Amino acid sequence: MEKLDYPQVQETLFREVLDNGLEVIVLPKEGFHKTYATFSTKYGSIDNHFAVGSQVPSKVPDGIAHFLEHKMFEEPEGDIFAVFASNGASANAYTTFDRTVYLFSATENIHANLETLIDFVQRPYFTDANVEKEKGIIEQEIQMYRDNADWRVYFGLIDALYQKHPVHIDIAGTPESIRQIDKETLYRCYETFYHPTNMLLFVVGGVDAEEVFRLVRANQARKTFAPQGDINRFFEEEPAPVKMPRRVAQLPVSLPKFMMGFKEKNGPGQAKSALLQETASKLMLEAVIGSSSSLYQKLYDQSLISDSFGHEYNSGPGYAFSVIGGDTPDPDKLLAEIRSALEALIAGGISEEAFMRAKRKKIGSYLRMLNSPESIAGEFTRYRFRESDMFDVLAGYESCTLEQVNERLRAHFDFNQLAVSIVERPKG
Amino acid sequence: MSLFQRGQVRRIRLHVLPTKRFKTFAISLFAGLPLNEESVTPVALIPFVLRRGTAKTPETIAVRERLDDLYGAGFGFDVYKRGDSQIVQFRMDVINDRFVASDVSLLEASISFLGEVVTDPLLEGTGFAGKYVDAEKLTLRKRLEAIVNDKIRYAAERCLEEMCADEPYRLHPLGKLDAIDGISSSSLYGQYGQWLNEAALDLYVVGDTTLEEVTELVGRSFKLGDGQPAAYAKPSVQKDVKDVKVVVDQMDVSQGKLNMGLRTGVGYDDELYPAALMYNGILGGYPHSKLFINVREKASLAYYAASRLDGHKGICTIQSGIEVANYERAVDIIKEQLNSMREGRLSELEMSQTKAMISNHLREMQDSAYEMLAYDFNGVLTGNFRPADELLRRVEGVTPEHIRAVAQGVQLDTIYFLRDRKEA
Numbered sequence: 001m002e003k004l005d006y007p008q009v010q011e012t013l014f015r016e017v018l019d020n021g022l023e024v025i026v027l028p029k030e031g032f033h034k035t036y037a038t039f040s041t042k043y044g045s046i047d048n049h050f051a052v053g054s055q056v057p058s059k060v061p062d063g064i065a066h067f068l069e070h071k072m073f074e075e076p077e078g079d080i081f082a083v084f085a086s087n088g089a090s091a092n093a094y095t096t097f098d099r100t101v102y103l104f105s106a107t108e109n110i111h112a113n114l115e116t117l118i119d120f121v122q123r124p125y126f127t128d129a130n131v132e133k134e135k136g137i138i139e140q141e142i143q144m145y146r147d148n149a150d151w152r153v154y155f156g157l158i159d160a161l162y163q164k165h166p167v168h169i170d171i172a173g174t175p176e177s178i179r180q181i182d183k184e185t186l187y188r189c190y191e192t193f194y195h196p197t198n199m200l201l202f203v204v205g206g207v208d209a210e211e212v213f214r215l216v217r218a219n220q221a222r223k224t225f226a227p228q229g230d231i232n233r234f235f236e237e238e239p240a241p242v243k244m245p246r247r248v249a250q251l252p253v254s255l256p257k258f259m260m261g262f263k264e265k266n267g268p269g270q271a272k273s274a275l276l277q278e279t280a281s282k283l284m285l286e287a288v289i290g291s292s293s294s295l296y297q298k299l300y301d302q303s304l305i306s307d308s309f310g311h312e313y314n315s316g317p318g319y320a321f322s323v324i325g326g327d328t329p330d331p332d333k334l335l336a337e338i339r340s341a342l343e344a345l346i347a348g349g350i351s352e353e354a355f356m357r358a359k360r361k362k363i364g365s366y367l368r369m370l371n372s373p374e375s376i377a378g379e380f381t382r383y384r385f386r387e388s389d390m391f392d393v394l395a396g397y398e399s400c401t402l403e404q405v406n407e408r409l410r411a412h413f414d415f416n417q418l419a420v421s422i423v424e425r426p427k428g
Numbered sequence: 429m430s431l432f433q434r435g436q437v438r439r440i441r442l443h444v445l446p447t448k449r450f451k452t453f454a455i456s457l458f459a460g461l462p463l464n465e466e467s468v469t470p471v472a473l474i475p476f477v478l479r480r481g482t483a484k485t486p487e488t489i490a491v492r493e494r495l496d497d498l499y500g501a502g503f504g505f506d507v508y509k510r511g512d513s514q515i516v517q518f519r520m521d522v523i524n525d526r527f528v529a530s531d532v533s534l535l536e537a538s539i540s541f542l543g544e545v546v547t548d549p550l551l552e553g554t555g556f557a558g559k560y561v562d563a564e565k566l567t568l569r570k571r572l573e574a575i576v577n578d579k580i581r582y583a584a585e586r587c588l589e590e591m592c593a594d595e596p597y598r599l600h601p602l603g604k605l606d607a608i609d610g611i612s613s614s615s616l617y618g619q620y621g622q623w624l625n626e627a628a629l630d631l632y633v634v635g636d637t638t639l640e641e642v643t644e645l646v647g648r649s650f651k652l653g654d655g656q657p658a659a660y661a662k663p664s665v666q667k668d669v670k671d672v673k674v675v676v677d678q679m680d681v682s683q684g685k686l687n688m689g690l691r692t693g694v695g696y697d698d699e700l701y702p703a704a705l706m707y708n709g710i711l712g713g714y715p716h717s718k719l720f721i722n723v724r725e726k727a728s729l730a731y732y733a734a735s736r737l738d739g740h741k742g743i744c745t746i747q748s749g750i751e752v753a754n755y756e757r758a759v760d761i762i763k764e765q766l767n768s769m770r771e772g773r774l775s776e777l778e779m780s781q782t783k784a785m786i787s788n789h790l791r792e793m794q795d796s797a798y799e800m801l802a803y804d805f806n807g808v809l810t811g812n813f814r815p816a817d818e819l820l821r822r823v824e825g826v827t828p829e830h831i832r833a834v835a836q837g838v839q840l841d842t843i844y845f846l847r848d849r850k851e852a
Contacts, residue, residue: 009451009527031449034792079725081715086777088784090714107791108784136728143683144731144749147579205795252680254573292492300488301563306570327574357493361500367523368502371450373795426680 001213006391009370013391014209020225021197023384024216026209027376035205036105036373037114039121042200042385043193044098046166046235046317052192053229060189061180062166063138063173066095068186070134071126072102080120089113097167098316099385100193101378110207111215118201118219124190126183139175149423152249153257157323157421160247161263164236167319168243195228196220200381204373235318240265242419249423256424258334259325263417267318271387274315279396280408281313281322286358287350287405288342289324295341304334316386322412331422342413349406362397431815432632432804433639437646440629441657443804444639445797451527453535453635454797455520457542458805459627460513462661463596468514469568469603470611470619475505475516476564477616481550481557488560491545498537499523499530503545507601510809511663511695511740514601516627518542519798524636535637536645543649547624555613556620565608572605576679579846583685584747587844590675591689595664597741628658630808634797660809665695665742669839676845684752685846688762689745693837696739697812702822703830707838708737708744709782710831711769716781718765719746727761729754740809744838752847759843766840772832783823790820 004013014026045065051057072093073080084091089106102121106113145151155170162168172178203212242263268274289295289311299305309326328334369375376390383390435442440457461471480488495501501522508515522538550557576582585600592598633642669691694704712719712735723733733748750758793799793816807813814822 031447032795034795079716079721081720082777082781085714085716085781085785088788090785090788105788105792107788133728137724137731140683140729140749140751141731143751144580146682149577253577254575255570257577290496292489292496294489297489297492303563303566306567308574327570357496361496363528364498364500364523365502367451367499367527368521371452371797 001209009367009391009394011370011391014213016213018196018217018220020220021195022199022201022220024201024213025203025380026207026212027202027204028207028209029205029373032206032373033107034105034373035107035110035203035207036103036377037117037201037203038101038103038377038381039117040099040101040200040202040381040385041193042098042198043100043189044096045169045171046097047193047233048166048169049234050192051232051234057232057234058188060185061173062169062177063171064181064185064189065100066172067134067138067178067181068189069093069095069100070138071131071186072121072124074130075120075123075125080116083116084113087112087116091117095171097171099381101381103377105373114203114212114215115219118216121194122223124187124194126186128183131181131183131186135178138172138178142170142172142175145172147251149251149253149257152251153259153325153421153423154323156247156249156423157259157261157419158321160244160419160421161242161261161321162319163239163241163243165238165319166235167316192231196225197228198231200384202377202381204376233317238267238318240417242417245419247419247421250426251423253423253425255327255329256331256422257325258328258331258420258422259323260335260338260418260420261321261323262412262414263419264320264412265414265417268315268320274386275383275388275392275396277320277408278313278315279393280400280404281412283355283358283362283397283400284350284405284408284412285311285313285322285324286361287354288345288409289338290358290361292357293354295338298341299334299337302337304328304330304337331420335420339415346410346413350402350409352402355402355405359397359400363394366394366397435639435643436657437643437650438652439655439657440631440646440650440652441808442639442642442646443630443632443801444637444642445634445800446636446638447634448636450524450635450797452521452523452797453538453633453637454801455538455542456632456798456801457518457546458515458630458808459623460510460515460660461623461627463509463512463514463599465596465599467619468599468601469607470616471514471516471623472507472601472603473564473568473608473611473616474620474623475507475518476567477556477560478545478549479503479505480560480564482544483548483550484544486550486557494541498534499528501534501538501541503541509597509599509601511660512596513660513663513809518546535635535641539642539645540649543646543651547651549620551617552613555615555617558613561611561613561616565611568602569605569608572600572602575600579679579681579685580747580749583687583844583846584745586675586677586846587687587689587745587842588743590673590844591743591842624652625655626658628660628808630805632801632805634801662810663695663741666693667691669841672840673842675842676847678847678849681846681848683749684755684848686748686750686755686758687745687844688840689743689842689844691839691841692737692742692744692834694834695742695810696806697810700830700834701739702819703826703834704737704739705786705823706779706782706826706831707769707834708735709786710774710778711735711744711765712746714782714785716778718768719748719762722761722765723748723758727757729758729761752850755845755847766838769831769835770838772828772835774828774831779828783826786823787820790816
């Protein structure tokens with residue numbers, strides 16, 4: 001067991017890679033009642049074309065990682081939620097572009113709950129009947145998102161940005177794609193991606209690290225996993241240009257929803273440079289269009305934006321893009337205003353003052369995030385799966401210079417790399 | 429479990445929880461008035477205007493810069509209803525100075541900021557600054573118009589509106605669209621003065637501080653006249669239902685949203701409140717509950733099917749997203765679950781699982797500064813400062829008979845369905 005101290009944020013981590021390859025990390029939080037644990041596989045919606053070692057590559061239906069997540073909760077004895085409930089734990093799971101996360105939070109029976117979490121994720125149980133039954137439920141989940149304008153404008157933007165990369169595919173798939181899913185394909189995905197070497201267990205809260213490690217070691221020692229070769233994930237090469245500059249969808253909304261995004265010409269590079277690019281980009285966006293920027297205030301004063309207006313930077317295996325937007329009465333005017341402001345900024349650069357303010361804001365929000373076990377577990381896993389360390393992010397913000405941010409400003413806002421997504425009221 | 433220390437500065441009640449557990453100070457100011465048709469809209473508008481500028485920092489951009497300089501101190505507000513009151517909650521969170529090299533006390537700067545925003549606004553002539561009032565009237569209008577964008581929330585709010593059509597609770601906490609135009613900067617300023625003088629004001633701070641320090645800072649930062657703190661009126665939770673009201677709205681949606689409103693007759697302060705929590709938990713609070721198991725897992729009709737208890741109004745609501753064609757089936761299955769609750773068909777397992785889940789929730793709250801203060805604020809609202817560990821013991825003691833007693837009093841009031849535009 002390795003001990004990692006982070007004195008600046010007053011946190012200590014314990015880490016161990018077990019014999020079967022499973023990585024376990026424990027972050028004890030003194031004084032916390034709750035323990036929050038996540039058991040994650042580096043497997044998300046984008047991993048739809050893969051092979052282990054020299055196997056023949058498989059292509060699987062869209063939405064299968066998410067479907068698998070749903071099905072893991074079913075055991076021969078019934079629903080695993082009941083077992084968690086008996087031990088007072090609330091359990092859940094979610095699927096993102098590049099990972100699937102199973103989790104519980106509880107204040108008692110932590111050991112029993114940890115065993116339940118590990119065991120149910122390591123015990124798939126798929127039958128023809130239970131796979132069929134799930135299709136109705138997931139179809140309603142898909143329909144729910146179809147009616148959600150915020151979700152539609154966001155995923156519409158990603159779809160407009162990416163031509164080939166599977167990040168543009170809906171995480172839950174479509175009613176048509178999930179109909180093709182059967183238990184054999186589920187087992188194939190499971191065997192590939194739920195091997196301990198591809199997984200991370202993260203436990204944060206009022207726990208004793210040594211006890212957690214003892215429990216997990218004993219649990220894993222009772223199970224056998226055949227050694228597995230490396231997982232190869234295949235992504236078709238993504239051309240630099242966006243798929244379409246403008247994508248419009250119609251839903252009953254009070255005002256149009258607008259998002260614009262710039263796609264990086266190249267996906268993020270190696271872990272270190274990817275982290276640097278991410279931090280510098282987030283700082284840059286905050287300084288340029290954050291809520292205390294002069295641009296934000298000007299747009300608000302013109303009634304072109306409201307409190308819903310925001311920005312983010314999103315990157316992962318083979319993709320990286322920014323998102324800027326919110327509700328607006330006039331998407332074209334908003335775009336034109338932002339464009340001319342960005343062009344002026346690219347020429348003049350971000351001021352030292354705006355840069356320092358953005359930096360303080362980012363550092364503050366990073367430290368606030370550390371109050372939340374949920375955010376810590378989620379963010380730590382996200383960075384870990386990209387071979388970086390969440391606790392380096394603070395240093396990343398601190399060491400970032402105005403020059404780097406200005407460089408990012410000029411490199412990122414390339415108007416040939418722009419796409420916009422709009423959700424508006426049906427006409428007539 | 430942690431206890432709040434209480435104090436008072438003029439009309440503000442203070443509630444301070446000294447703890448070193450968090451990396452931040454969590455600050456909340458609650459200002460509550462009875463929900464009222466005439467005042468609901470201007471009162472909702474007040475915080476929108478206050479955040480734009482203060483006498484000392486008139487420009488909005490400078491206000492935001494001040495917050496960013498405090499290491500991105502979080503500042504925001506919410507307007508919502510609890511019982512029959514309209515509550516404006518201002519929130520601030522700021523990191524504890526010990527993590528950063530700050531040359532000012534971040535707690536002091538934050539309370540001083542909040543005091544300025546709430547009690548020392550930017551004025552112009554006989555009212556608030558006109559340009560801010562105009563801009564925020566538009567913002568409020570957009571917010572009210574945007575309710576329809578989120579179909580799940582829209583359906584939930586429409587259901588309550590129909591259910592409480594002849595009670596103040598029908599009102600949306602952000603007010604009414606048609607009342608916005610009539611507000612002027614001087615009429616709003618008049619309303620603001622009244623609000624400051626009449627609202628129940630409660631300031632909470634959770635973090636590495638003391639009651640003495642907070643008392644001193646609030647005394648310095650809030651410009652308020654003398655007077656005693658106001659109390660909250662007890663909401664009415666009793667109502668007899670004669671017929672079940674059925675309301676169907678049509679809109680361009682892919683999925684139907686089915687909502688039901690139930691009257692429990694049990695309020696937060698009621699002896700049976702712990703049993704009402706259990707009723708809701710067994711019916712639809714969790715993934716092991718009757719609604720999830722029967723609507724989702726057994727019938728595959730929905731992705732979500734759940735219930736929620738509003739203890740301050742004694743209302744339990746059910747919500748589910750279904751295919752429009754499955755309306756009758758879903759309603760039947762849900763009614764079956766209500767019947768089985770009424771007949772007391774509860775297994776020991778359902779009892780123990782639900783108790784474990786509620787207890788867990790009550791213990792987990794202690795890890796979040798905002799949840800702790802929100803829970804304590806229930807005491808201010810109802811006069812019943814029942815500590816979380818006492819409620820936990822009471823929940824543990826709930827018997828099937830208690831739940832049956834609640835279930836016998838539960839009345840289905842309204843069924844609301846938001847469906848597509850195809851022929852009915």
